[in-house]
Amino acid sequence: MDLSVAHERNLKIKMLKIYVTQNDVFFKKGFSEQQIHTQLYFRQMDMRDYRNLFFEKKDDLYYLKRDWLNILNKWKYKHVSVDETYKNTSEKFLKKFEAFMDDNQLKVYDKTVFSHFFENIKTEINILHWGSLPVYKDSVLCEYETIPEENLELYYNDFSALNDLYNWIRNMEYWKPSFYGDCNLNIDMKFSVYSRRWGHRDTYYIQRTIDGWLVTFMGERKKAEKDGCGALINNMKHDYIFFPEDDFKDAMSTLWNMADEREMSSGELADKLQNIADWISAIEEAVGKNRPTWL
Template structure:
């Protein structure tokens, strides 16, 4: 990925951008007029159901989009302006989208074939020529397809696409992202993703040398991390397990590689949040971490010098 732009973009900014795009895409798919969408009042449940704001989205980002009106919410003025602008550009781009799409895919695929044929001598001039040939199509393709990219991709790029569409794709990696999106856009569907595995009780069984057997904790994934219930210590933890999970392990003198386990908890939390992972799959992966800790704890005890 290219070096990060001085105008850096945070995960939150990228996610808010994706939520805006999602609202436009959903309205377009349903054939709804954007003015009727933005002028309505919505309950919190309607925000969740209509716009596919997940529980964490409502908790973290509701105020970026809505102002309260009694027990209901309406879009903020600045947000209505942005949504109307995006919707207008989307409608305009759709008029020439089909021709631009065919031309773009043909030329980009030809470029990629040339790159595959000569992988050790990438010709940046070839990319520049192709990109310049397609420059007028980039805005049409972007606004016509309304791509939703992973937040970390936009963080790495250091920019949001809508700030300068042509400049955003002035990079082989973001250019490839657009090609992939356009190829797969028909399969896009809104999703509540990890909401299906939030606040579900799961077992976390860890061996302890102190007690000579496994102890079973109860853990839930929450919108901000994890919640653990145990005999000794109960409460919340961050996504990486910092807090009550680590305190329980430390309380029982369980030996574990702290940073690696923190990385594992973080990676699992993000994986469970990003897709519709079933509770059964999440529970199994959570127990994988517990089994890993247990194996290290046993080996540590077996290999520890008997004079210590």
């Protein structure tokens, strides 16, 4: 499944979670760009890539497209219809699932063992899902071949998927709408890395963007991918800085995702970015000290 499909699904669920707290005319009114951002929690990337998917502009306001409004109304009805039974059903499900885990331990991934358990609880899936309106990570949804709402029984007939639902229900009171990593976007951070070629540390200025990184060095500002490919890696290679490229790319993409998925402050992001620079510097210095003098 493409990541954009998973993200589109999550945006719909998040809008639905807001909608169920509002009256039926909420999505019939027009929204300004600022209201889409602040009231519906569309992040900077969402405003750029998904606003026009869901909304059409009339005069100076944006209106939810009729097809999407019909879907949200249908889903809102499903949520409201299970509201009275959800609390009792979810409490029983948590106990059943925990007992299943205790009894089977390492056998939870055994399809026969899990199928027997699932048969006993599958009639509850509709209530559990529509009652809790789970928001899963885009990357998690991409691991499956279907969106939950397209076929609940098919989606949750898998231990990992049902375990995700269990964790969501158990922790859902801690979920709140958020702009997540928008708080650390487009802020200059230092990336000070040692260069044997010049015998000192060079300082790059790096910003996290909605697509990757923006790198400024020697007066030039260029783009890099989430894993550092492009400007960052090219600059270090140009100065013959030695680094394990695959490990470095993994570290940069991991950090980008960490910063995107939670409200990481720009200070924490800057510290972690410098942690990577210090790691590369230590490798670069060690290589220099141990390099044969005849090379």
